[in-house]
Amino acid sequence: MLGYILRRILAVIPVMLLVAVFVFLLLRLTPGDPAAIIAGDMATPAQLERIREAMGLNQPLHIQFVTWLGQLLRGDLGVSLISNTPVASMIADRIGPTFAIAILTILMSVAMAVPMGVLAAWKHRSGADYAVMTFSVLGFSVPVFVIGYIFILIFSLKLGWFPVQGYTPISRGLGAFLSNAFLPALTLSTIYIALIARMTRANMLEVLGEDYIRTARAKGAPERTVLFRHALKNAAVPILTVIGTGFALLIGGVVVTETVFNIPGIGRLTVDAILARDYPVIQAMILLTSFLYVLVNLLIDLSYSFFDPRIRY
Amino acid sequence: MSPVPPPTSAMQPVLRALRLPQFGWGSKIAALVLAVIVVLTLLAQWIAPHDPLAMNPLARLKGPIEGHPLGTDNFGRDIFSRVLIGGQLSLIIGIATAVVSVLIGLVIGMVAGFFRTADAIIMRMMDALMAIPSILLAIALVALNGPSVGSVIAAITIPEIPRVVRLVRAVVLAAREEPYVEAAIALGTSMPKILVRHLVPNTLAPLIVQGTYILASAILTEAILSFLGAGVSTETPTWGNIMAEGRMFFRIKPELILYPGLALSLCILSINLLGDAARDMLDPRLKKRAG
């Protein structure tokens, strides 16, 4: 097991390196120039050129890449070209909200989606099944920002249950945190619920057709036991997998919900950085999110053996 | 001799999957809705009462009035016409993304699945590509090429490719162990021929399902790109950029989001439902299963 973890972690290195090369090239080949935004509207081309020089943007690409990689390996994410702030501190300031909301989203989604998927599979081709499926397809069909607006309209403006925007860290109390975080998490959940419910249903359907389910029924087990003790645990691995791969989806959604709900998270930071060509920030952010993705999926892979004893490393 | 068993195999799945009578009523409605949307958008040029670009900023954000059944947008353009025509580009983006990513993914996936040497390298690259959050990648790619239709399609396609590759590779890896493939090897069939004639058809069924999801999510992603300011120009309306542009007026003129949103959701809902139906259909285990 330890050996396996080690090997998996080692395998992360080439993937991350590829991501790094990829991101670097992608950005440096992009038109757009951080010098221009720094210089502002009144700058002349000559001034621009001087700023580019000062920022090292005129050096050959491979030199820039090696320099950046070297810094990275020393744990230095660089300094924002635009605001001159260390990237690490920018991320540190803003990762909390994103993280908290992402976790809340996953918790809420799993809590809702798994029972839904189980129900749909159990009552295959029944009204409940169609209802769950329609809901989960709907979750995939409406843009996140529309869902967000609708929730704000209903829950904040009409009913006044939640503030329309903003973020309160969990350190100021769970209630305060939830009052801000609930709606964004709910918004993000819709697509995640759709994904997990669908996956749960598909796998439960499959598992429910297995011989050991027939065995469980032959033992006289009530349906609840059959579904949750016998079937769900067997269906867990692909469900976990989809939670892992859905993580990418979550990041995409976060970018949008952070805009709609004005949450000071890293999603918006990244989009802003891309639009401003703030290379160090973009590079760090994409590397970080990619690394998180890889890490989450690694953890999920490792958790498989908890659910399925056949999987040993 | 037992009676001829029901046709549970995945043979000719494509043709059979597309034969509607085998779908449930949900899928029939979905197919109908989709057909209506497609026909309407195809005929948009003739149905639309106005040029979708003809503007009159002095009569902007009007409710349903004479000649503008759904009212006008913030440039005073006819919302109805824009939604109709917007469907064209949305569908084109969806279809192009689905087709291109499936084709490219198919080729790469086949190579990865069949040639052990290439597999490791290709899959590491795919892993890397997958690890980059697709929406960020798409925004960056659009920023790279400017938000033309082509670059939006490319930006949505590239993150989808690794998913298709994984799928195809998995199917190929499974299928190449099938006895009929081994039989073909024994019959002296060459590798490329086995690939094309025995393995590719196996991937079709899952790819059709995957394709519908890509189609649907591409239309959505385009909308989100527009929302984040990296979409197609408002001069070429899409459901996505109509909504993105209208979002500022969500509370004073919700129609701007409502109608394109409705069209988009109905369309994606139908495509997804058809995709799910296809999945259920094409999965022999689900058909055999009972109880």
Add this chain to the structure above:
Amino acid sequence: MLFKTRNFDGAPVALQARNLTVSLPETPGNPQVLKGIDVTIRQGETVCLVGESGSGKSVTSLAIMGLLPQALKVATGSITLQGQDLLPLSQAQMRQLRAARVAMIFQEPMTALNPVLRVGDQIMEVMELHTDLPVAERRARARAIMEQVHLPDVDRIFRSYPHQLSGGQRQRIMIAMALVLEPVLLIADEPTTALDVTTQKQILSLIDELQQKHGTAVLFITHDMGVVAEIADTVYVMKHGEIVEHGPIETLLRQPRAEYTRKLLSAVPSLSPRAARAVADNTVLRVESLNKIYGGGGILKKLPQAHAAKDVTFTLPRGRTLGIVGESGSGKSTVARCIMRLIDPTSGRIMLDGTDIADLSRRALRPHRQKLQVVFQDPMRSLNPRWTIAESLIEGPLNYGTPRREALAEAARLMGVVGLPQDALARYPHQFSGGQRQRIAIARAVMMRPDVLVADEAVSALDVSVQAQVLDLLDQLQRDLGIAIVFITHDLRVAAQICDEVIVMQRGAVVEHGPADRVLSTPAHSYTRALIDAAPGRFWDFHNFRELPKVNHAEPA
């Protein structure tokens, strides 16, 4: 004592099904799967239900358990358990009954246990569901029953997951689970089909032992007449959802009344080997010290190795059949796949018509492929489901340059040879039965005019009657075309029927090699003897409805 001759006329009835009809209400035409069957099982009796695949054996058992698939419904009739009518019971009431009074074990021990729960917990769960026993008591009982089914090292196995146990052990767990509450009736649906003969023998005697001990009534479903001969008190023969005949075992085997029963019995291959045919002089295939080691390698971690074939050597002359027998995992398929070069042997030589093909590259191999063809076990999966039969048949010849027209003509001719109608060519695999598909697969191999045909468990998935047809076909082809056959099977009856020579494999090594009649009648190796001993019903000549005239191999001492 050949058969059980106990009389149960006086025993109380455990289960009775009367005029039981099960239909498919949602299918057009409302077809009936069971057509008014009557079955009576008495306390302590073993009733065997036999019949070809699809005749309704499993549906009968599921109807009794109240576990019919949704598509199926009991239309008429009654099922009573110790006088209690089961059909009107609610689901909850049925649940109370299951495992407590009617228990069931299934064919596939590999899949019938929940892979993610410890087997001890799975046994305890039965008690948890049906009794109020405290945990400690439940655990004690579970251990006790595990000992009764002769599981070794109960402590360890109690905590094991199913995948950590062998097939036989898993089936014992299933039996333990079924019997822990001492049910009135035990239904066993082909509980030993997936097991090796030696394991099968142990399980059969275990069921017998427990039945004696607890007085359980047993409904035993099988299509293996040998097993029936070993264990049955009473036999019911089913065909197309009807009981065509039933009676005490001995009566049924000696004087079958129904035509169908006679047919079923005559199709059971005899265990007495046929005489070897004249030795032809020219060798087509010669295998020398073939070794295959799976696994190993791995960049960061040594992968476990499996030495699946150890120094296998044999020769095969033209027109003869070589049998490879052995238990599951003994390396039979490995040898076959090496010969076919579907996998690369680790070392050794494979001389095909004088050429060593063991190390040839893919390209260099191609001209030789033609001479070497294969038929696999699973007839469904060995034909591309998307191709018409014609396409599948002519694929090979087209590869070697035969014009399409000629290939089609040859395919049409072969359809006649394998006994299928001409129009079969235009159809797809799923439109045929298993036996027909296997004949198509054979025809496809024969299209190539091979010198050697490798048949890996080619008849194992088929019903006895169909099996007989396919074996006949192979025999006929061999006579007509002089093909040499490597025939892989775990069924000694089948091997006895068609092999000239037999090699017996155990854990990758050849333990015995010789003419079939010698190996099967006077086995030299203890492993071979054990195999033969374990073959169920080996005392009976089903074909002629009588005991075998003499047991023509030496009894082990």
Add this chain to the structure above:
Amino acid sequence: ETTVKAVMHSGLRVLDPVITTAHITRNHAYMIYDVLIAQDSQYQPQPQMADWTVSDDQLTYTFTLRDGLTFHDGAPVTAADAVASLKRWGQKDAGGQVIMDRTASLEATDDKTITWTLTEPFVPMLDILSKQSALPPFIMPARVAETSADEAITDYTGSGPFRFVEAEFQPGLTVVYEKFDEYVPRDEPADWMAGGKVVNVDRVEWVNMPDIQTAVNALSGGEIDYIEQMQVDLLALLEGDPNIVVEKREPTGMQTMVRMNFLHPPFDNQQIRQAALKAIQQEPVLAAMVGNPEYYQVCGAIMGCGTPLGSEVGTETLTQGGGVDEAKALLQEAGYDGTPVVLMAPTDMVALATQPVVVSQALREAGFQVDLQPMDWQTLVTRRASQAAPAEGGWNIFITNWMVPEISNPISNPMLNGRGDDAWFGWPTDERVEELKENFIDAADANAQKAVAEEIQAHAIDNGLLIPLGQYTLPQARRAGITDMINSPVPVFWNLQKAE
């Protein structure tokens, strides 16, 4: 403790007011820095940190720092600090460069005195030193002002009425200011940037909300106190809410305008530039952009309407329409061959997203082939610096906005630079406009200046140096509990009161 939460028009990212002309950075600088002299609501220079005297020959300016000026780190503000700051500023600001060109010496003669000697008299000297845009000369500690003018500063010590709370700064998102207790305001009442900067709140937080709707929702919900720029269309949402006040802040507002590229066809041809100008009408552009006519003004003056120098000469078609036929004729005459016009359209800036769409439609109607290329603002600012042909990564047209004070004077108006490659993007070579600007500088008095300005207007319109698209103000919205806000072009947070 009172905190004002304000949603500003954009996120603060760059903290150095010399390196960028971004308004948000300037606004930030007014919070934490002070200026020597400042403009009042009559556009007149007034003492702020310093009083001044001018020698009779108009060559020597002497500034004397008032008492009690301290930097946030406790050090007193000295004349040396001011000199260093002015020198750094002088390298960057267009007006500053003009002054520096005429500077004989600039030095601290003692701790409190700055002596600035010119080589020739320069009338706009004090106007430029007191101006609000684009780069006002903020006073920083000398050690900070020593930083090269091309490099961003990293020490944010000022002497203004607020302190920058660096620990709570989140670039692009939130900026926090605390009242600087040691700040000594002037005694005069506050008047725009002049007068006493009395701070009545403890803390000011600027938050950036990328979605204006969110901001409106938050204002309604009382989660924020102030929105600097309201989307006019959304005012409807605040109507009838007694807790909210909507008002125009600056009387002059912003100008939006078209810039063409003089280097490449078709706009290297004056007639075609004229055709474009004639093709466009301001009202639809403004209507699409702002909506409610109360908040926009059709205005042909390149130096802004309502400013001393504003003149609308030559812009009837822009303001009243009817130029399309003329435009068609001009195109015909010029032999326009259908070369597509590359119009860069930023999609991610609300204030710049609509104009290109309307303009391109108008140009098409006059017979232009328009290639409207959507892009994000960053791509635009990069691409507009490219002198390449439009087909090779260059451009023909883009549109941008200015604050009227920034362009209200021919010297500071970047559109009026005709020095070819050294001119602003578009690179017109226009000797005539340079000549006119000289005349302007040399003009004896305000009337003479006005006359020259009118000539400049006529010439600039004729040559197509820019196409003004009109003026607009985006109103601000605040909770009614916020009172006594100074109604200046730069939103400032001194003087205001917050009722609890």
